[in-house]
Amino acid sequence: xxxxxxxxxxxxxxxxxxxxxxxxxxxxxxxxxxxxxxxxxxxxxxxxxxxxxxxxxxxxxxxxxxxxxxxxxxxxxxxxxxxxxxxxxxxxxxxxxxxxxxxxxxxxxxxxxxxxxxxxxxxxxxxxxxxxxxxxxxxxxxxxxxxxxxxxxxxxxxxxxxxxxxxxxxxxxxxxxxxxxxxxxxxxxxxx
Numbered sequence: 001x002x003x004x005x006x007x008x009x010x011x012x013x014x015x016x017x018x019x020x021x022x023x024x025x026x027x028x029x030x031x032x033x034x035x036x037x038x039x040x041x042x043x044x045x046x047x048x049x050x051x052x053x054x055x056x057x058x059x060x061x062x063x064x065x066x067x068x069x070x071x072x073x074x075x076x077x078x079x080x081x082x083x084x085x086x087x088x089x090x091x092x093x094x095x096x097x098x099x100x101x102x103x104x105x106x107x108x109x110x111x112x113x114x115x116x117x118x119x120x121x122x123x124x125x126x127x128x129x130x131x132x133x134x135x136x137x138x139x140x141x142x143x144x145x146x147x148x149x150x151x152x153x154x155x156x157x158x159x160x161x162x163x164x165x166x167x168x169x170x171x172x173x174x175x176x177x178x179x180x181x182x183x184x185x186x187x188x189x190x191x192x
Contacts, residue, residue, distance in 0.1 A: 029053050038066050044077035044092060072096060082129075082137070118142045127155055133166035133182050161185045 022028050022035035029036055030053030040048040042060035053059055057076045065071050065078035072079055072091030083090040090096045110117050110124035117124050118138035129137040131149035142148055146165050154160050154167035161168065161181030172180040174190035181187075 027054075030056075030059070039069070042077045043069075044072075044079065044090070070096075073098070082135075088123075088139070116143070119145070119148070131165065131167045133161075133168075133180075159186075162188075 025038055026035040027038050027041050028034070029049035029051055031049070031051045034049055034051075036048040036054050041054045042063045042065070044055070047053075047055045049055075055077070060077055061075045063078070068081055069078035070081050070084060071077075072093055073095030074091070074093040076092065079090045079096050084096045088097070115124040115126050116130055118140055119142035120138070120140040122140075123138055125137040125143050130143045131152045131154070133144070136142075136144040138144075149165045149167075152167070157170055158167040159170050159173065160166070161183050162185035163181075163183040166181055166183075168180045168186055172178075173186050175186075177187055179187050
């Protein structure tokens, strides 16, 4: 009897230890054992928790999105802020494309001066997302294409990297040796 009791207590202690040990930036699933990154919680995609608790509407309604995400109007999931007003429905309710300042193609033109049409003529993307040297916002990736960026004039408050393929904020120039340009030119010839 004592052996059975010891085995049961060991099993409970092991289960409890695993349930309490989520890495920083992770949240415990409904099963109390599995941990999932907070960025994957309520993201509207396939469940990351084996029990599906990270995508349950009743859980997601009360979930606070992480810093780079915004809750869709129906409150059922979080969508990356960069996907709002990009011409593609990322929220199930379409709220990420509602009340946008621009970004849609109509009659082969963008409907706002603050946007540029992608090469595929199917999508418009806000100027500040062109030639960032980061993830493309156009489905055809034309906002990050070398040919387009070489001819692109950066917005006010931004400067071109020496290779002409990327715009960065002026404040990123010579900012303590952290290269923001892919070619590293923003950290060259800096005053000491």
